[in-house]
Amino acid sequence: MAEERIQSIGLHNELQRSYLEYAMSVIVGRALPDVRDGLKPVQRRILYAMHELGLTPRYSYRKSARIVGDVLGKYHPHGDQAVYDALVRLAQDFTSRYPLLDGHGNFGSVDDDPPAAMRYTEIRLALIASDGLLDEINQNTVDFIPNFDGSQEEPIVLPAQLPFLLLNGCSGIAVGMTTSIPPHNLGEVVDALIAMVRKPKLSDEVLLDFIPGPDFPTGGEIFIGKGVKDTYLHGRGIIKMGGVAHIEELQSAKYRNRRCAVVITELPYQLSKASWIEKLADQINDDKITGITDIRDESDRDGMRLVIELGRSTEPKEILNILQRRTSLQTNFSAIILALVNGQPVQLSLRKLLEHFLSYREVTVIRRTQNTLEHVDKRLEVVEGLIKALCDLPRVISIIQSLKNIDNTQLNLQAHLNLTSIQADAILNMPLRRLTNFEKNTLLQESTLLRQERRDLYLLLRERESLLKSITNELKSLKKRFATPRRTVLRDENIYPNNYLTTKVEQQQVVEDPLLNSQLLISQDGQVRISTIQSIKKLRLEDSVEIGHHPSPLQLLLTVNSCPNLLAFSSTGRVGLLRWEMVREQPHSIANFLPHSLREGQVIQIVPLPSYTKPNLSLGLLSSDGHFKRLPLEVFRDLSGRATTVFKLKQGVNLLRVIACLENQELILASSMGRLLRFKLQKGILPLVKRTAKGTLLLKLLPGESIAGATCIEDQSSLILATAKGQIKRLSCSSLKVTERGHLGQIGLPFRKKGDTLVDLQSTSSGIVSGQLSSGRSFRLRISDYDIESTLGFGQQMQLARGERIKRLIPLIRNSNSK
Known part of the structure; x- marks a missing residue:
């Protein structure tokens, strides 16, 4: 019988240690995004798994169940529904300002309709994810770690070229902390990044001029004031937001017979349209709101349109103000910019977030440059060896013909022509059809280009000014490709002190x-x-x-x-x-x-x-x-x-x-x-x-x-x-x-x-x-x-x-x- 091994420990010590390990596991491993790529671990694993499957925008869709299976089996051994829910949110254009996945099928709606099962929907990477997040993944820009069972490797972070933490925002609840980051406009964020690259000590006022406020995918309005300023300067604030509505006349007649309607075309971010209609109907039935005769949802693929028909004697502006005050047509967004910085949760101001991203981007560009430089040096070594061989081709043929052992041939080539082992091996592997003057000229041109490229790469590594210029040019290119006009209208809270009436x-x-x-x-x-x-x-x-x-x-x-x-x-x-x-x-x-x-x-x-x-x-x-x-x-x-x-x-x-x-x-x-x-x-x-x-x-x-x-x-x-x-x-x-x-x-x-x-x-x-x-x-x-x-x-x-x-x-x- 095996000897029993029982060790007495203090219950409070064990609970403290175990709870701390659990809390840190949730904080670091599940709930909070990384400040560098703006992703939670499950989102990062989904994107990397799809990249490994080759599901780029240039190829056809693949069943969502296949992706969920790959993620579970290789990187994320948790519930399949949790993985699918994360995948769905990455594809919803009413949740993410710039969706990272391109979905085909029913992925839910603003009415809170559930998405179709994963066996029905199909998915692939969106262009902005393929080119802005994963394009440099194979260029040694990030470190990899073993997966949960050591059979695969996965990236610690993705080489993001844009601050997706700001672009798409994020929400998550960890142990004892929460994050709630609103989405922003890509063009405004890129302009702020470029301004910070050119002038690192940019004042807060100027920075807030570049990024005046969030840009929600569902549009609406936000009221710029103390809440937005607190969010950007301190990392926490209450942002007042509202829907967009106007008054339409339904029947042209004399004033006594005039009938009007309040038409809502945009609702606040993350507000369910069906739920809002239901709650409004309840207030009407309870006589808490009077003067409304009918509510119709005329929304279609062209956009939202909620028609709230009014009685003949009802003042439309009065009803509009009541809707803004008594319903969620105007509500608050509690912003908390909390993210992982070096594995630790940190509440960030807008400036700190952008600085962390720029620092990370510098590191990835340097590593990409070093990786490219290594490939250029290797290729240049091979090209120069082939040029030497073509310049003294009879001698090379003579050496090859005179020796019977291939190993001796490689050593003799190295000795007689002053070649490296890599160059000698490339010469021996060169087909006969390439032994022409045309091939020699092509190699000479390639050598010139490689030398110029190597000089440019060394310049990037030696001079930070050149590195920052390269980052700026890349940001401008991404802005040109992916920037879209602002959807959320900005209102000045000081001009609209109560937000309901304008004058x-x-x-x-x-x-x-x-x-x-x-x-x-x-x-x-x-x-x-x-x-x-x-x-x-x-x-x-x-x-x-x-x-x-x-x-x-x-x-x-x-x-x-x-x-x-x-x-x-x-x-x-x-x-x-x-x-x-x-x-x-x-x-x-x-x-x-x-x-x-x-x-x-x-x-x-x-x-x-x-x-x-x-x-x-x-x-x-x-x-x-x-x-x-x-x-x-x-x-x-x-x-x-x-x-x-x-x-x-x-x-x-x-x-x-x-x-x-x-x-x-x-x-x-x-x-x-x-x-x-x-x-x-x-x-x-x-x-x-x-x-x-x-x-x-x-x-x-x-x-x-x-x-x-x-x-x-x-x-x-x-x-x-x-x-x-x-x-x-x-x-x-x-x-x-x-x-x-x-x-x-x-x-x-x-x-x-x-x-x-x-x-x-x-x-x-x-x-x-x-x-x-x-x-x-x-x-x-x-x-x-x-x-x-x-x-x-x-x-x-x-x-x-x-x-x-x-x-x-x-x-x-x-x-x-x-x-």
């Missing part, structure tokens, strides 16, 4: 006469919509509501015909205009109507900006660390489509609240421990400052303390205060003393329960205040139901569910016409 005129046209007397509603959960006055009355906003699962509380209610500009403030200290003109009856997220650059932080507050200049009116900004500053309204009147920073905050500090302030009003500031401070808003105490000012520290926080909130008050007004554990109190402002900066303040609300904290305070001027709980439930308070108390009062206790907490109070802001 202010169009935005104003959306607000039609029937809606002029309606109300604009913005709720606490970030939903915005327009509603009629009759619908508003049904909400009974003046009544108190007990705790329950109610719709999200309203924070803004304004009449459309007198609605001012709305300022949206984010937690990062930035502000931008809310384009409310595009809002309709269906609720949408306010993010759809904000500048793209404002979406980095959470929108904390929407503030109406009066269209007139109100004397002494300013906006106060309060940060979470207790800093406060007042800005004049003029700072906010010239906002364009971009967001701008109005409060520069330290790391970890957020903008907490924005307060409308009048000169000589009073500011009440509260902390989580119940401390309240009362300040006079005067130029000498809290003056107006510039946008770049840091702000004044009003309250130095104690350990464990935080800012609860702040509000502006009149002399005889009151405040409503709320604690996390449900204590509600209406406090008389006159009971608070006016203090100076740095004062400790006074306790405005004694807590009933141990561990309670003050979470918010609001002015009572609106008459109604809503509250939001940690469970998602909400309530609404009528201020008049609470008695005014002094600082010593405890207020009323609200009954909360176990573990439930009050998060914030939400006052309702409205203009006079909304009451």
